[in-house]
Amino acid sequence: MGSDFYNLNYIVMNNLSEAFDKIVNRRRSSRMYDQNYDFDHGIVQKSLERAVLAPNSLNLQLWEFYRVVSEDKKQELAEICLGQKSAATANELVVFVTRGDLWNKRRKQNLTVLEKRFEGRELTKGEKNTLDEYKKLVPFIYFNDIFRITAAIKKFFGFIGGLFQPVPRTVGNSDLRADVHKNIALAAQTFILSVTAEGYDTCAMNGFDGPKVKKFLKLPFGAEVSMVVSVGKAKKEGIYGARYRVPNEEVIFKV
Numbered sequence: 001m002g003s004d005f006y007n008l009n010y011i012v013m014n015n016l017s018e019a020f021d022k023i024v025n026r027r028r029s030s031r032m033y034d035q036n037y038d039f040d041h042g043i044v045q046k047s048l049e050r051a052v053l054a055p056n057s058l059n060l061q062l063w064e065f066y067r068v069v070s071e072d073k074k075q076e077l078a079e080i081c082l083g084q085k086s087a088a089t090a091n092e093l094v095v096f097v098t099r100g101d102l103w104n105k106r107r108k109q110n111l112t113v114l115e116k117r118f119e120g121r122e123l124t125k126g127e128k129n130t131l132d133e134y135k136k137l138v139p140f141i142y143f144n145d146i147f148r149i150t151a152a153i154k155k156f157f158g159f160i161g162g163l164f165q166p167v168p169r170t171v172g173n174s175d176l177r178a179d180v181h182k183n184i185a186l187a188a189q190t191f192i193l194s195v196t197a198e199g200y201d202t203c204a205m206n207g208f209d210g211p212k213v214k215k216f217l218k219l220p221f222g223a224e225v226s227m228v229v230s231v232g233k234a235k236k237e238g239i240y241g242a243r244y245r246v247p248n249e250e251v252i253f254k255v
């Protein structure tokens with residue numbers, strides 16, 4: 001893509017804004033897929049490789065993506081997705097899994113990359129701060145014990161510190177669960193828009209039995225299923241009516 005992409009003229013000349021507008025407007029949730037369509041499974045892999053480029057907190061990438069492709073596994077998972085037609089008729093199901101438990105591993109991976117990048121030279125203040133984020137801030141935010149004692153202590157000191165200045169307060173177990181789901185939702189949307197750009201359709205699904213999906217994928221204790229996304233070529237009747245959104249004035253504010 002090169003540095004051209006940062007040039008506004010390049011964006012205009014290649015109609016990127018128009019293309020993005022088309023993708024966003026074309027995307028609809030599909031509740032039924034055309035099973036006779038010659039589905040290109042390659043676009044799922046390609047779209048997941050785009051999804052991992054989504055922005056994410058401290059670049060910790062606390063996520064995993066499971067492609068369910070074989071017919072028998074798909075049907076098994078479709079049943080766990082409460083028998084939804086969108087799942088039962090899909091060409092593939094992709095399970096978006098949060099891995100909050102991997103924070104220390106990912107912290108070390110980031111640290112290794114940065115230390116190598118900064119090797120053999122004097123660090124700028126910004127670079128020192130970045131290293132400190134991985135050495136001190138990440139453990140402060142993400143370390144917790146199952147009895148929630150650490151979270152209570154962090155919250156107490158956060159409350160006191162917060163009387164004098166802004167402090168990070170999303171440090172408890174439930175805050176961190178929200179954080180990993182927030183991050184993976186951005187990856188899911190990147191995936192969904194990519195599939196749309198490739199001419200196929202999707203449906204994000206919350207309607208599933210989480211513990212059963214976890215068992216189906218043999219996931220460890222610290223993993224959590226965030227979303228199942230069905231993929232295929234939508235049938236006309238799989239798109240439920242005209243799109244409805246509440247008026248923009250009700251949700252978009254200028255402060």
Ligand SMILES: Cc1cc2nc3c(=O)[nH]c(=O)nc-3n(C[C@H](O)[C@H](O)[C@H](O)COP(=O)(O)O)c2cc1C
Nearest residue numbers: 027028029031084086203204205206207208227243
């Ligand atoms: C997190 C999430 C969970 C969803 N769960 C389901 C679901 O279980 N079943 C379903 O049919 N649609 C599900 N949807 C799709 C929404 O119903 C749909 O996005 C919404 O009605 C707007 O329609 P549109 O996607 O066609 O614009 C879900 C969407 C999201 C983002």
